[in-house]
Amino acid sequence: MTYIHKIDSDRCKGCGLCVTICPKHVLEISEKVNTKGYFPAFQARPEDCIKCALCCSMCPDVAITITGAEDADQTQQAASTEDNDG
Amino acid sequence: MGKTFAKPEALSDQITHYCPGCTHGVIHRLVAEVIDELDIRGRTVGVAPVGCAVLMYNYFTFDFLESAHGRAPAQATGMKRVRPDLVVFTYQGDGDLASIGMSEIVHAANRGEKITTIFVNNAVYGMTGGQMAPTTMPNQRTTTSPFGRNVDEVGMPIKVSELLASLQTTAYIARQTVILPKHITRAKKAIKKAFQYQIDGRCFSFVEIVSTCPTNWGLTPVEAVKWAEEKMLPYYPLGEIKTPQ
Known part of the structure; x- marks a missing residue:
């Protein structure tokens, strides 16, 4: 798993x-604007x-999700459709 | 290690109109998660207040009614008495519940209506532009108290939970906050308990949630969390204030 x-x-405001709550300092605020x-x-x-899902639980706009994928192929697929750079 | 996290089904896909960092979004999610977990989405009716959450019926996937300012508990009373099988909850802010709607909430609690109220206390009127609310902290600056709340003139902030707990009628009354993840977990437990008491037909249930309003406090969302922790939590202590015997 x-x-x-x-x-x-586009949901993120x-x-x-989330940036301050992340224990591993993974997140940062982008320099590009979103559609809003x-x-x-x-x-x-x-x-x-x-x-750890702390960022998900803190996010007021439910913009962060963690989904489980059974195998690596699905992970690859999901990652390629993902838009991380904002 | 790890866990999955997704938007609850009871929450719609629409992006909320709330300001960045507004904790209304977190409270909406908690309510939706509790409704999903208790599997009551088909028979739940919410009553939306007047205030920032006035458009909250757009963000949930179950029935909602919009009430006149402060009158949500009266409307909920009517619905619950006509259809006792429904799960009816009101979601109100401090301007709505503690000011204009004070009589409705006190009498609904005193009658022991089997409804649930989620009370969002952010110490200010949000939607109308940051005026002083009954729950505004001493010396807190708002647009109608530009030199800070003067307690000699307007009194101390009202502790609504303690006020309702002083009534002799059986009730479940708790105060929680959602400013940090540990608080969010406890707030969800309190909301779930409140809904459970209603489903069991036991008593009126009331959960006050100490919340932030970064825009009207004039702070960034991160500073607002600190402000709420330092200034509000000592005055509004967290925990269960009254539980049914």
Whole structure:
């Protein structure tokens, strides 16, 4: 079982609560704006992520999700459709 | 190690209109998660307040009614008495519940209506532009108290939970907050308990949630969390204030 941590950059309002709560300092605020004109959060150091879901629980806009994939193929597929850079 | 996390089914896909960092979003999610976990989405009716959460019916996938300012408990009373099988909850802010709707909530609690109230206390009127609310902290600056709340003129902030707990009617009354993940877990437990008491037909249940309003406090979302922790939590202590015997 692998886990995919994904930020929906169009839902994100860039409040930064997830950035401060992340114990591994994975997240940062992007320099690009999203469709609503906010600067969304993105995974600056995704390899450090331990999938603790603290950011998900703190996010007021339910923009962050963690989905489980059974095998590596699904992980690859999901990762390729993912939009991390905001 | 790791866990999955997804948006609850009771929450719609629509992006909320709340300001960045507003904890209304977290409380909406907790309510939706509890409704999913208790499997009551088909028979739940919410009553939306007047305030920032006035459009909250757009964000849930079950029935909602919009009430006049402060009158949500009265409307919920009517629905619950006509259809006792429904799960009825009101979601109100401090301007709505503690100011104009004070009589409705006190009498609904005193009658022991089997409804649930989620009370979001962010110490300010949010939607109307940051005026002083009954729950505004002493010396807190708002647009109608530009020199800070003067307690000699307008009194101390009202502790609504303690006020309702002083009534002799059986009730479940708790105060929680959602400013940090550990608090969010406890707040969800309290909300779940409140809904469970209603489903069991035991008593009126009330959960106050100390919340933040970064925009009207003039702080960043991260500073607002610190402010709530330092200034509000000592005055509004967390925990269960009253539980049914």
